[in-house]
Amino acid sequence: MLNRRSFIQLSVGGTLGLLVTPAIWKATDDVSIWTQNWGWIPKLKKGAVEGVPAVSKLCPNGCAVRVMTVGGEAYGTAGDMDNPLSQGGICPVCANGVQMMNNPVRVTGPMKDGQPITWDEAAEILKGELDGAAGSVAVISGDDTGTANEVLSALAADGSYYMMPSAMGTATKAWNGLMGGEGQIGYDMAGSDLVVMIGAAALESYGTTVANQKAFDAARPTDADATTEFIYAGPMGGHTASVCDGFIPVNPAGMKAFALGLAYYLVMEGATIESADFGALKSMLASSYSPAQVEKATGAKSADIQTLARKLMQASAPVVLCDFGMSPSTVAAGIVVNLLLGRLNADGGMVALAELPTVVDGALDRVARFEKDIVGDLASGTFAPKLTLIYEANPAYNASEVMEKGGFTVAFSTWMDETAAKANLVLPNAHPYERDDDLANPFGVAATTYVASAPVAKPGYGSKSTADFLLSIADLGYETFAEVLEAKGSALVEGTVGTYSVSLAIDALGTEIMPGDGLQVAVYNNLMFGSAKVATTPHNPVGIRANELKGMDMFVKLNGATAAAQGLSEGDKVTLTGSGGECKALVHVSEDVMDGVVAVPEGFGHTEWDEFSRGKGDKVYGILAKNADGGSTSWAGTTVNIAK
Amino acid sequence: MGQVMEKRASKQFGGALPFLLGFLGAAAIGWVLVPELVFCAKEQPFRFSHQTHVEGQEMACEDCHFFREDGSYAGFPRNEECMNCHDVGAPEDRAVVLEAIEAAGGAEAVLAQESGPEDLDSLIVSAEPEDIAAEREMLVGYLLTGVEIPWYTYQYQPDNVFFSHKAHANLTLADPDAGHGEAEGAEAVEAEETTDQANCALCPPAGIESGTSPPPFMENVISGYSKSTMKMWQCEQCHAKMHQDNACYVCHK
Numbered sequence: 001m002l003n004r005r006s007f008i009q010l011s012v013g014g015t016l017g018l019l020v021t022p023a024i025w026k027a028t029d030d031v032s033i034w035t036q037n038w039g040w041i042p043k044l045k046k047g048a049v050e051g052v053p054a055v056s057k058l059c060p061n062g063c064a065v066r067v068m069t070v071g072g073e074a075y076g077t078a079g080d081m082d083n084p085l086s087q088g089g090i091c092p093v094c095a096n097g098v099q100m101m102n103n104p105v106r107v108t109g110p111m112k113d114g115q116p117i118t119w120d121e122a123a124e125i126l127k128g129e130l131d132g133a134a135g136s137v138a139v140i141s142g143d144d145t146g147t148a149n150e151v152l153s154a155l156a157a158d159g160s161y162y163m164m165p166s167a168m169g170t171a172t173k174a175w176n177g178l179m180g181g182e183g184q185i186g187y188d189m190a191g192s193d194l195v196v197m198i199g200a201a202a203l204e205s206y207g208t209t210v211a212n213q214k215a216f217d218a219a220r221p222t223d224a225d226a227t228t229e230f231i232y233a234g235p236m237g238g239h240t241a242s243v244c245d246g247f248i249p250v251n252p253a254g255m256k257a258f259a260l261g262l263a264y265y266l267v268m269e270g271a272t273i274e275s276a277d278f279g280a281l282k283s284m285l286a287s288s289y290s291p292a293q294v295e296k297a298t299g300a301k302s303a304d305i306q307t308l309a310r311k312l313m314q315a316s317a318p319v320v321l322c323d324f325g326m327s328p329s330t331v332a333a334g335i336v337v338n339l340l341l342g343r344l345n346a347d348g349g350m351v352a353l354a355e356l357p358t359v360v361d362g363a364l365d366r367v368a369r370f371e372k373d374i375v376g377d378l379a380s381g382t383f384a385p386k387l388t389l390i391y392e393a394n395p396a397y398n399a400s401e402v403m404e405k406g407g408f409t410v411a412f413s414t415w416m417d418e419t420a421a422k423a424n425l426v427l428p429n430a431h432p433y434e435r436d437d438d439l440a441n442p443f444g445v446a447a448t449t450y451v452a453s454a455p456v457a458k459p460g461y462g463s464k465s466t467a468d469f470l471l472s473i474a475d476l477g478y479e480t481f482a483e484v485l486e487a488k489g490s491a492l493v494e495g496t497v498g499t500y501s502v503s504l505a506i507d508a509l510g511t512e513i514m515p516g517d518g519l520q521v522a523v524y525n526n527l528m529f530g531s532a533k534v535a536t537t538p539h540n541p542v543g544i545r546a547n548e549l550k551g552m553d554m555f556v557k558l559n560g561a562t563a564a565a566q567g568l569s570e571g572d573k574v575t576l577t578g579s580g581g582e583c584k585a586l587v588h589v590s591e592d593v594m595d596g597v598v599a600v601p602e603g604f605g606h607t608e609w610d611e612f613s614r615g616k617g618d619k620v621y622g623i624l625a626k627n628a629d630g631g632s633t634s635w636a637g638t639t640v641n642i643a644k
Numbered sequence: 645m646g647q648v649m650e651k652r653a654s655k656q657f658g659g660a661l662p663f664l665l666g667f668l669g670a671a672a673i674g675w676v677l678v679p680e681l682v683f684c685a686k687e688q689p690f691r692f693s694h695q696t697h698v699e700g701q702e703m704a705c706e707d708c709h710f711f712r713e714d715g716s717y718a719g720f721p722r723n724e725e726c727m728n729c730h731d732v733g734a735p736e737d738r739a740v741v742l743e744a745i746e747a748a749g750g751a752e753a754v755l756a757q758e759s760g761p762e763d764l765d766s767l768i769v770s771a772e773p774e775d776i777a778a779e780r781e782m783l784v785g786y787l788l789t790g791v792e793i794p795w796y797t798y799q800y801q802p803d804n805v806f807f808s809h810k811a812h813a814n815l816t817l818a819d820p821d822a823g824h825g826e827a828e829g830a831e832a833v834e835a836e837e838t839t840d841q842a843n844c845a846l847c848p849p850a851g852i853e854s855g856t857s858p859p860p861f862m863e864n865v866i867s868g869y870s871k872s873t874m875k876m877w878q879c880e881q882c883h884a885k886m887h888q889d890n891a892c893y894v895c896h897k
Contacts, residue, residue, distance in 0.1 A: 006662040013666025021674020026682065030866035036802050037868045044803040046719070048712055 047071020109462035142393030150363035168443035183352030188446035191348035199324030207444025237592035254298030259333035261294030265309035317348030325636025529603035535613035554617030581622025717809035796861035
C-alpha cells in the first residue's frame with residue numbers, strides 16, 4: 001500500500017528524476033523566450049532593403065528623396081544621389097517623412113463637423129456644396145509646385161484661386177506681375193562666381209535650400225580654392241550669413257533700398273537695361289536712392305554698398321537673390337540689379353524658365369494661380385466665398401480669418417492641424433509617400449526640373465489622394481491622377497524664355513518702405529521649428545537650442561545695445577505688440593542681430609498637432625504689418641513695441 | 645510506535661523502490677514525452693518538391709535562395725521570383741483566371757478537382773499528377789491572388805539578433821579533432837578549398853534540397869520559435885572554435 005512515507009519517496013524520486021531531464025530547464029528557457037513574442041511587441045519586417053525615389057512635400061519647397069523600405073515597408077527617408085534637387089541631401093522636415101506618415105496625429109478618416117463619415121457621404125456632401133456655392137468657391141493651396149493645383153483649379157474653374165504666401169508667390173508677383181516678364185524666375189547659384197543674397201537666406205530657408213547648399217559645397221572644395229564668393233546682406237546672422245565670405249548688416253525695412261543702392265552705383269558706372277523704362281529708372285534712382293538716402297534707409301555704409309557694386313561688376317558670373325517680407329517690390333529691385341549686370345538667362349545668372357503647360361482643361365496656369373493675395377483680400381473683406389477648399393495649406397494657423405470668412409470650409413489635410421480642427425468637412429489627404437505627386441520647377445531652380453513619383457505605400461489612416469478623389473467626383477478628362485502626371489511629364493517645355501525687354505516697375509520701386517516707430521522686425525525661419533504648414537516634426541525638437549525654446553516659451557533675439565536701450569536683459573519675459581496683435585517670448589541677447597532690430601522665429605505657436613509641438617512658443621503673424629506692396633501685401637517695414 | 649510504522653513501510657516497498665519508481669518514471673516522461681508535447685508539426689502552405697525543381701528542371705539553389713546586391717540574403721523566394729517560371733501574366737490576365745475560378749465554384753471547389761477551369765489549366769507547367777496538384781494550390785492560393793506564400797522558415801533568429809548569411813556563406817567546418825585542442829580544433833576554411841558543401845546545408849532539415857515534399861516545421865508551442873532555431877550558446881561555441889569575435893555587438897547590433 002502507498003503510505004505517506006512511500007508517497008514522499010515517490011515524489012522526491014519523481015522530482016529528482018524530472019530534474020535530470022531537460023524538461024524543466026527547457027520549459028523555463030522557452031517561457032523566457034516566449035516573452036519576446038508578446039503581441040504588443042513590434043516585429044521587424046524582413047526583406048530587401050530598397051531606396052524608392054519619391055517626392056516629399058512636407059517642407060515649403062518640396063524635396064526629392066528616397067524612401068527607404070524593407071520588404072516593401074517604409075522605414076526612413078534619405079536624400080537621392082541621382083536627383084539634382086537632392087544630390088544626396090535632404091531637409092530636416094522631409095527627413096522625418098516616414099515618421100510623419102506613421103504619426104498618430106494623422107486625420108483618421110473623413111469627418112463632417114467633427115463626426116466620422118464615409119468617403120461616399122463625403123463625396124455627396126462636397127458635390128452638394130459645390131452645386132450650392134454656384135461659383136462662389138475659393139481654393140487655397142499651399143502646394144507651390146504640384147500639378148494637383150490644376151485639378152483643383154479646373155474643379156473650381158469659376159471660383160477664386162489663392163496660394164498661401166511664399167517666395168515663389170512673391171517672385172511671381174514681381175517678375176510676371178509688376179515687370180510683365182515671362183517664365184519662372186530662378187537663380188543659377190551653381191554656375192555663379194559671386195552670389196549676393198539680400199535678405200534671401202538661400203542656405204537655410206529660401207528656394208531649393210538643399211540644392212543651394214550643394215552648390216555652396218561644390219564651390220568650397222577641401223583640396224582647392226573656393227570658386228564662388230558668397231555675400232549675405234540682412235538684419236541678422238544665421239546659418240546662411242555664418243558661412244558666407246561677407247555679411248553686411250541691413251535694416252529689415254531697407255532691403256529694397258539696399259538693392260537699389262547697388263543699382264545706383266551700377267548705373268553711375270554705365271550699366272544699362274534695354275527697356276523703355278530705363279530713363280525713368282535712372283531718374284528715380286538719382287532722386288530716391290542716392291548714397292545718403294540709402295545709407296539712412298538701410299543702416300549700411302555707402303562705402304560698403306559701393307564696394308559690393310564694384311565687386312558685382314568685376315565678377316564674371318554674378319547673381320543677386322533679393323527677397324524679404326513677402327515684398328514684390330523688393331524682389332523686383334533685385335531683378336533690376338541682375339538686369340543691370342546683364343545676367344538674365346546668362347550662365348550663372350538669373351533665369352526665366354519657360355512655363356510648363358497645363359494638362360487639365362480649364363486649369364489655371366502657374367502665374368494665374370499666384371495672382372491673388374489672400375492676406376490682402378482677407379484684410380479688405382474681398383474674401384467672402386460660400387465654399388472654401390483648402391489643399392496642403394494650414395491657413396487657420398497663419399491666416400485664421402479664412403476659417404471665419406470662408407463659408408463652408410473643406411480641409412484636405414493629412415494631419416489634424418489647426419485647419420482640419422476647424423474645418424466643416426475634413427477629407428484626409430494621403431501622405432506624399434502614399435500618393436502620386438510631382439514637383440514641377442520648385443522655386444529657384446535654374447533649369448527645368450520635373451520630378452514625379454508613384455506611391456511607396458498604400459494610403460493609411462483611411463486617407464485618399466485628394467487629386468484622385470476629386471477626379472472621381474468630377475469629369476475632368478482623366479480617371480486617375482497618375483494619368484495627369486503622365487500627361488504632364490510628356491508635355492514638358494525645357495529651357496529659358498530668352499532675353500527681352502521688360503517693364504521696370506518704377507512706381508513700385510520708387511515707393512519707399514517706411515518703418516514705423518519701435519523696433520524693426522526680422523522674421524527668420526528654421527525648419528526645425530516647423531513652418532506655417534507643419535509643426536516641428538518628430539526628430540527635430542532635439543535640434544532646437546536652449547536659447548531658441550525654453551519649456552513652452554520661444555526666444556526673440558536682440559543685440560546687447562538694443563536690449564539695454566529697451567531695459568531688457570537675457571531671459572526677460574516680453575510681449576511684442578504690433579499692428580494687428582501681440583506675441584509673447586523670452587529675450588535672448590545676441591550680437592548676431594543689428595541695432596534696433598528684434599529677430600522673431602517663425603514656425604512656433606501651433607495649437608494642434610501633438611504634445612511635442614502644441615503650445616510651444618508663439619505665432620509671429622499677429623504682429624506683422626500688412627502693407628500694400630506692388631499689388632500684394634507685405635510685412636516688410638514691420639515695427640513693434642516690446643515690453644516686459 | 646512511530647519508528648515501528650516507518651520500518652514496516654520501508655520493508656513493504658523495498659526501501660528505495662518508490663524513490664526509484666518516481667525517479668525513473670519522471671525521467672522517462674521528461675526525456676521521451678515532454679519533447680513530443682513541446683513541438684507542434686506544421687506543414688508548409690503546399691507541397692513543394694525540390695526534386696522536381698533541382699533535378700527535373702536543373703535549377704540551382706541560388707536561383708531561388710540568392711544574395712541580393714547589398715549582400716543580404718533573400719531566403720525564401722517571393723511570388724515575383726516564382727513567377728519568373730510560373731508565368732501568370734499581367735494583373736488583368738490574372739483577373740480573368742480568377743473570374744474563371746469563381747465561375748467554377750470558387751477556390752476550394754477548384755482545388756478539390758484535378759483539373760479545370762481551362763484558364764487555370766493553361767498556366768500549369770508541371771507534368772506529374774502530384775506536382776500538378778501542388779502547382780494548382782500555389783497558383784490559386786497565391787500567385788493569382790497576389791498573396792505572398794507564407795513559408796515556414798525552419799531556422800530563424802529573434803529580431804534582436806543580426807545574422808549575416810553572407811558572412812557565413814563561404815565557410816565550412818573542418819574536423820574539430822584534427823586541430824590542437826577544442827578551441828583550435830576547427831578552422832575557417834574557404835568552401836572552394838574543400839570538397840564539402842558550403843554550410844548553408846547545415847541549417848535547414850537534412851536532405852530537404854533533394855526531397856519531394858518538405859518536412860514539417862516544428863514549432864515550439866511555448867516560445868513560438870522553430871525547433872531548428874540555434875541557441876546563443878551554439879553560436880558562441882562555433883564562433884569560439886572558428887576564432888571569431890564573441891562580443892555582444894557582433895550579433896546584437
